[in-house]
Amino acid sequence: MAEFFLELFSEEIPPKLQKNARDFLLENFKQIFKEKNLKFKSSNSYSTPNRLIILFEGLDKEIKEKSEEIRGPNINAPEKALEGFLRSNQITKNEIYKKNTEKGEFYFFKKQEKTVNTFDLLEKNVPLILDKISWKKSMKWNDFEMEWGRPLKSILSIFDNKKLSFKFYHLESSNFTFVDKEFEDKKKIFKNFSSYNDYFNKRGIIINQNYRKKLIEKQLQKISERKNVNLEINVKLLNEVVDLVDQPHILSCKFDQKFLEIPEEILIITMQHHQKYFHTFDQKGNITNEFFVVANIKDNKGFIKIGNERVVDARLSDASFFWEKNKSQNLIKQISKLKSINYFEGLGSYFDKVQRMRKLGALISDEMLISKEKIELLTSICKIDLISDIVNEFPELQGVIGGYFASSQGFDKDISLAISEHYLPTGLESKVPKKPFSIALALTDKIDTLVGFFGVNQKPTSSKDPYALRRSALGIIRLLLENKKEFKITDLIKYSITLYRDQGFNFPNEKVQEELSTFLIERLKFYMKQKDIRYDIVEASIDSFSIDQASQMYSKALALNRVIIKDIGNDIILSYKRASNILENELKNKDLDLSNTTDPGIFKNEYEKNLYKKIHELRKYFTSINKDEDYYVTLGNLANAKPTISDFFDNVIVNDEDHAIKKNRLELLQMLCKTFDNYINFASIESIK
């Protein structure tokens, strides 16, 4: 057994590409070893910004392919079959012989015992595997044909302490690598991975990214304890930083305390997104001016700490300059400035948009029984932050910054919160606004957006959704369902269309109403599937209700989904199916005309009377429930009807000779099904037993 060690040295490869390359190469080597039946003890892939490493330990040096007799085609088979057999085994006609078997006479070939040498196998296959690698983004350099994530400089390739020799484009494999990543002119020969790893370890370079990650995490914890600050390590940032360095050194830095007056979100974006620093909080949860930098070299002269601190100070002084300038600019006085920013071709300016939102919001406020004046104010000022310098600098903070402006200018808390949250939710995981004004504003904005873009035919396609309309639609769904709110969405859409028309925007698309309702239903389906609601229940719900009853629809589906595999669910479905199956058959075969009236006068037995009574009990229950329906109670009541229903079917023959009696019994069954359908249309729901 021996070690296979491959190192690909290149200029700095971005973190995401490193991970992809590591996984791809490891997987492909495993695959080829599996194909050839080569066993190994362990396999690993490592990377630094400059080095990609594949390591197999305890790999078989050779594998014996056993001697065996291989049967070919029947001797009477067409010539082509024989040719194929020869070709696939890479043999000639001289090597085969005929032999009789129970099934007839066949051609045979005796395959000799053969030793496959791993060394040879690798020399042949390493360049093939390297060539297969698919980079998300790759490049060319110089005049070479090779494509790689960044310029590849050398290939160190060793098996069993010996150099593998192969060519890969303009490069020749070797047993050395460049040990100084900057100048790439110091070469060193290595025989195996452990001497390689030791060499770099002694110089403070950590080849294994998992060790680097642990080390950085541990040091960050230690240093934050020493500084008495809290640190929430952002996993994405940590993983990125791990792949940006090979000799991590943590520096504890500070920015000027005066910048703590800027909104926290700006500080965090500056440090985390722009500079890849780790920010900290004090014991009360307030952000502090202490932050940690993961440098890639020891800061012997203290330059690096000062440099990083100055970069943050410069960036924050920029932000602070804008923040100070913008925060006192009166929001209301700026409304007319929205005329200067275009919303979208054919949909007017942002001024036009907020004028529409004002009216649509007012309608929503009526439904929600909240202050109309407040909503009108909110809709008018919620987009003002778009003309501020600070949102121009930090576009990802739109809304949030508007909220800060409002609160610094003394608006009520629910107003600033609503502005701050009005782009939410932005996906399946994002926070959903819960306060009435926040819900109203978020809903208003999204409906206006969707109606407008659908109106000018900028609808998403299966692969493209440049204006994130799916996200907006899902946002509406989540706002409704997760707040258990019901809105007449179809009316809101209709009203929104007229608002556009009143402004003189005539939509080229005349089917906005239908298309948008369907689009919202699609998102609702998607949401229900994400919540693991069974497909047939989703379909039945969509069948039974419109988008205007989305919340009710969802809650009912959720409740039914929970009980469907239990006895309650089973009882309901079986009861319903017994009735609906008979009904369906009878209705199909004869031209029977049911009139939706049952005549209790011609009931012949107790079972009929009992069922009739039960149905009436259920009907009474359904008419008595109000908005606070407990869906589990409803489902329980339906399930409780099972004994009565079973008694009926066990003792009554629906198909009576007397046509009037038969018809009356069918009427009874239809009445039963229709009563059940008050909850949801059960017809297409399957029982699992």
Next chain:
Amino acid sequence: MPKKIKKIKKKTKPKFQSFQDTILNLQKYWSKQGCVIVQPYDMEVGAGTFHPATTLRSLGTKPWKVAYVQPSRRPTDGRYGDNPNRLQHYYQFQVLIKPSPKEIKKLYLNSLSVIGINHNDHDIRFVEDDWESPTLGAAGLGWEVWCDGMEITQFTYFQQMAGMQCKPVSVELTYGLERICMFTQQKKNVFDLLWNNQGIEYREVFHQAEKEFSAYNFEYANTENLFKIFDMLEMEAKSLIEKKISLPAYDQCLKASHVFNILDARGVISVAQRAEYIGRIRDITKGAAEIWVNSQK
């Protein structure tokens, strides 16, 4: 040994290099590496990349090494001289080498030492940055180079220029001169930079220009005329392309691009129009570049 201590102290104290010395030292260094040192292009451009010594020369197969300083204009970045970090007019130092040499990183790191940045004392990082210029129809892969957390250079391997694949591939280095000097001179305000060693500051050279050009770009530029000028330049470019005169045609593209930038700063170009204007510039640029490439054969 007091003598030794003194020596170390002297060493650790960073050397201040004036703005003009930084330019001169970079020119000298790249001249020694065999680069042709040309002068700034005599036209308003948004970046050093637009100089025909980069755009056009990065096309075709002939080897080429060039370095120059290029005043660059970004009308939307103007701040009336009030912001310590933003300018609508600033300097880039530009190097282009075709084909990209194997030891380019070494050459680059050594160039930093001549302007007072020793890579052994600083955290120099190559951070992914894929570059794209929609107006030039250009794209490249590379990094922004960080020095102690600050971006000081764009380091790009051109993959495409004016819509054509680059073969061989050129490497482009773009040094942000003001940023670098703010770093080496340890200044918080760009206007406090020492221009020379006789006490002239950046403020004295450019502050009035920042103020007046910000006012022009944001308030006074006659947009009606500029829209007309844009159309005229486009027409001129097309007619020159038809006549197969590449360099004057390319000049029209540069002018059109700058006119577009002013219109953009004036806020009179809508989102939808934007894409259209950029497309128009890209088309004439492509036309001019294609003629140039053919003239090289």
